[in-house]
Amino acid sequence: MPIVKTKLSKQHQRWTLPAFGFLALSSGILMGLTVAPVEAWFLAWIALVPLWVIVASSTPRKTKLLSALLWGSGYHGVALAWITGVHPMMWMGVPWLASIAIALFCWAAITLWGAALVTAWAVCITVFSRGVGTFTRVLIGVALWCGLESLWSLGPLYWTSLSYTQSPHNLIILHLGQISGSLTVTATIVAVNGLLAEAWMRYERSEVGGRGSGKNTITLRLFASSCLLFVALHLVGFGLSSRPLVQPPETALKVGIIQGNIPNTIKLYSEGLRRAITGYTEGYITLAEQGVEAVLTPEGALPFMWSEVLRTSLYTAVQEKGVTAWIGAFGEQGQNYTNSLFTLSRDGTVFSRYDKVKLVPIGEYIPFEQVLGGLVRRLSPLEAKQVAGAPDQVFDTPFGRAIAVICYSSAFPEEVRYQAAAGGQFILSAANNAHYSPSMPAQHHAQDTMRAIETDRWAVRATNTGYSGIVDPHGRTVWISGLNTYELHAETIYRRTTQTLYVRWGDWLTPLLLGLAIISKLTSLPASKKINPLS
Structure with missing residues (x-):
């Protein structure tokens, strides 16, 4: 030319x-x-x-x-x-x-x-x-x-x-x-x-x-x-x-999702806390009786420190029903705290913990805090400072290694790719998504759809107010919740160990x-x- x-x-x-x-x-x-x-x-x-x-x-x-x-x-x-x-x-x-x-x-x-x-x-x-x-x-x-x-x-x-x-x-x-x-x-x-x-x-x-x-x-x-x-x-x-998706029966895992539907306007007050404990406890019991092997809750499902979670009815229900639960709560890290997803095993012990890596600017931390701290009010439920988790975390569960994605992290493909390359067999995505127009949770679902395709993994999405969902490795939405509704759903996914060219070599x-x-x-x-x- x-x-x-x-x-x-x-x-x-x-x-x-x-x-x-x-x-x-x-x-x-x-x-x-x-x-x-x-x-x-x-x-x-x-x-x-x-x-x-x-x-x-x-x-x-x-x-x-x-x-x-x-x-x-x-x-x-x-x-x-x-x-x-x-x-x-x-x-x-x-x-x-x-x-x-x-x-x-x-x-x-x-x-x-x-x-x-x-x-x-x-x-x-x-x-x-x-x-x-x-x-x-x-x-x-x-x-x-x-x-x-x-x-x-x-x-x-x-x-x-x-x-x-x-x-x-x-x-x-x-x-x-x-x-x-x-x-x-x-x-x-x-x-x-x-x-x-x-x-x-x-x-x-x-x-x-x-x-x-x-x-x-x-x-x-x-x-x-x-x-x-x-x-x-x-x-x-x-x-x-x-x-075709090769899905041997021995790789099947029946998971349950609880969409708690606790509006942000009440989430951090006594009414919201009561609704959260009641809703997630009852939802967990219902799903456990339906025969699920594990239950996923959203980001910050119980918005207080993990030591307080151990005193809730949800913790007692896990001990009684013996079904693994992934619970969104806050974890202690010195004088600070993390936004975390905990694996509570069937005997009531903490099997693993994953701390949110990508924090939301202004919402969870203030960029250039020394300059902007006086101009922007921190939108945080706690007085302590929220800190990010290490980028090289892995998330082991009783069913094998999972890929943990907490809210905003869905937009960062490298974080998901790293966990897939490290042996993650399925994606657990926990988010809040409350307080925004329907376009935000729809876009969030779109991000998780991309991550499922790129890594060739099933994705399980639990959000506070929607859209929760199940996405297969080809990006097809098997189930999706409504918005601003309390919902329970059980679905069988499959653990996968395949590695796409992207997972092996990156970008x-x-x-x-x-x-x-x-x-x-x-x-x-x-x-x-x-x-x-x-x-």
Whole structure:
């Protein structure tokens, strides 16, 4: 493919900065509509095209940066609008105006954090794609997006990866996550959008420069490449999703789920505590009598220290019924505490404990506390400081090693992959999810669906107010609860020891793409500008 300077069409040369900004913001909003509550997942395959055209064309630098910032704000702002559900907090003693301010601060902070990633991508692709061919620019664009998302996942705010725009509806493409994790899906989305954008830009130049020079052939070739890539990767995903699940009877495990439905507004007060103890005790007894082998409760099901849990009727019921229970409660760690999941074995002893690794910023800890501590009120039920668990934990149970996921950790695939590689045979996901609009628990379910597919594991989800559920290794939702309802459910899952390519090797695709992008960039440089490694 020859190197051609990308110019705007005459029509677009007349566009103003606000017009470009509006186009970028609108397409970002379209990307935001791919997730709950709208779930128009198919828009993800075209919603990045306008931004790519703006960034890859000869628009002014200021236009590119503003467009990227607006696109990112549109996507992350719409997808994460549920965060404003932290308001109202008057039940916690927070004044109405302060509650509004906190909600808006949370939404703005997490939106701008995501928008910063998109802006960084626009800067990088502008710098590194100069003087390269079309396919090299697409390779660089895909590699940069995946590289930046990978860095982003190492921080405290990570939820809206492009890959989750396809969950839980496009299960076929999500199976690419078994190859190299969720960023495999991200790479696919960016690549298809990039090829479509390049085809559009070629088409526009053919309108300006005439139709007889073969430019239309290149346009068709690029468009066909995007379609072929889309179809080919879906066929790969279809092949992976069509493999039968080998489930020997001896690996079966009948588990019960209790969705306690204790609203946050009363959860930490006497009424909520009474309802929690009664609801989880009665639910446990009912499920035990139905013949389950273990019962899973949500994150913070009993919101007090473990030493107090041992004095509850639920603990007594476990001793009497002899059925293992996974109980969400707080664990002591010196003068601090952890948000933990405890395995209470059939004889009433604590078999294991898993401490939440990924804490929710502002909700469970304050970033830059010395600076922001006086501005943001900690939304914590205890006066002690909540601390995170070690990232290298494993969670052994009487039925073999499990993969423990507590709430926010569902968004971090590496945490789940590590536990699967360490021998985890099934996923236990415990979350609260109360106080938000239905889109938040729906998105949370989508995250756990991706983790089940990537690791080839059954996932059992217990939440406080919904959605609780059972997801099989192909991402199919076997059962899902209602919202804001008290529910009990028993289901048979199967323990698995298979290891996908992703579980064994992790995200190997991103460094490979970055390496290929560097090689392509260097080989496309004019001889006079190539770097001599010996100089």
